[in-house]
Amino acid sequence: MRQPQDIVLLLKAAGEVTRMRLLALLVQGELSVKDFTEILGQSQPRISRHLKLLADSGLVTRHAEGAWAYYRLNRDKTSGALAEWLMEHLDTDAAELRRDLEKLSGLRAAQQERAAAYFATIAQSWDKLRSLHVADSALETAIVEAAGQEPVDMFLDLGTGTGRMLELLDGKYREGIGLDSSREMLSVARAKLDAEGIEKAQVRLGNITELDDYHQSGDLVMLHQVLHYFDDPSIAIAHAAHCLKPNGRMLIVDFAPHDLEFLRTEQAHRRLGMSQEQMMLWVRAAGLDVASCRSFPPARDDGLTVCLWVLETIKPNTTKGV
Ligand SMILES: C[S@@+](CC[C@H](N)C(=O)[O-])C[C@H]1O[C@@H](n2cnc3c(N)ncnc32)[C@H](O)[C@@H]1O
Incomplete structure (x- = not known):
């Protein structure tokens, strides 16, 4: 009270x-x-x-x-x-409120266009760029472990970019779908999957905020280095959670909080990493729980710490509060 x-x-x-x-x-x-x-x-x-x-x-x-x-x-x-x-x-149809909401969706669309323009220019070099910030090998070993031992019928890699996660987890899944809103990133992914003969995976153009076709379809859903492009990462997490089968598992990989402000202007980042508390709040709101979280310190002085969160659906008898 x-x-x-x-x-x-x-x-x-x-x-x-x-x-x-x-x-x-x-x-x-x-x-x-x-x-x-x-x-x-x-x-x-x-x-x-x-x-x-x-x-x-x-x-x-x-x-x-x-x-x-x-x-x-x-x-x-x-x-x-x-x-x-x-x-x-x-009444959100009242003129002033409606205008505010229209401006918000215009703002969001403009921000997405800026990110899309950025990815169109770096698609060919993304695989190199990714490893600039991150100690790739330890993290990737942990991702393979976190994907678990159980067979994965459907793996959904949301914001797949050049398809690295489809490549890394090849052999773990029966069918893999990589979804991304950038045609340029996807064309690099397609060429790579073809060259490596990864036939169980395909990539599709799409938006993480429009995933109705994938409702409860994934045993394993991944958001790898994607959330920091969202103004409100909880929206992406909620949409991703919607794609998860009831006993499925979600993996999120993203930066820990940092203060590299230039990443907003130079690399289209919207969020400067995310804390454990924020993640807990966002995933609980999406009906998920953090099963584990590991941090990976940067490989170089100017690198960033990366976290791997393993998420599972909240079991009905779980009473942990946020
Ligand atoms: C930094 S890249 C990461 C790619 C890949 N997951 C990796 O780690 O190599 C982020 C990707 O998210 C995609 N992306 C950003 N916002 C998106 C959205 N709303 N829907 C689908 N893809 C999105 C971008 O096009 C880009 O390919």
Whole structure:
């Protein structure tokens, strides 16, 4: 239960038009201050003031990442219920709110186009680029182990890029599908799979946010170095979880938190790595649990730490809280 003054704080925070617009946007997922300023067309100090009030009241949580800060709706009992109530009763077709949501999807589309343009230019050299940041061999050995001993009927590699994971796990799966939104990355993957005679795998053009055709089809689902291209990685995780068979396993490989800000501008990264706490929050929201997590220190001084998370579906009798 909350003290009366806390409830007043919560209601005051929600009870203002700009802050209500911010909350309506946050229902769509995590957003940065920069996203808000672009969508609402208001100055950064003004938006930050509103966000601070929302954060102080407990309606939203803040996560600092390099020079950016991300906000997400707090899904706890009181704040979450208030935000849900608001969204149920708020007419998102009202002109201003509809415009905000349209601007958000325009922003997301533009960000995806920037990433696609980046991958179109580096497709041929991606396999070399990947190993610049990461100690490949120890990590890859761990990935093969984490894929488990059980036979895998269907392996889904989401954001397959040049198909390295299909190649690495060849022999483990009966059928492998690599999905990616970049034609250029896929053409490198196709050539590689053909050259190596990997016949059980095929690659397809597609978006991780449109996976209805793969509902509960994968025994093993992989997101390898993909999540940091999403503004809100929890969206990609939720879509990937949707593709997992009830007893399936998901592997996520991505960077631990870092402060290499230039990766946003030079290599289309959106997130500067992800922490254990964030991952726990995102996977639990997708109905998954972290079975294990291993970190791999960089091979070079200017490299990055990479983490391998093994995820499984939450069993009905699991009562671990987040
Ligand atoms: C850094 S590469 C990683 C490729 C591969 N998993 C690997 O580790 O070698 C990220 C890949 O994710 C793809 N990608 C990014 N956003 C995507 C989306 N929304 N849907 C499908 N693929 C996406 C990019 O096109 C790119 O090929």
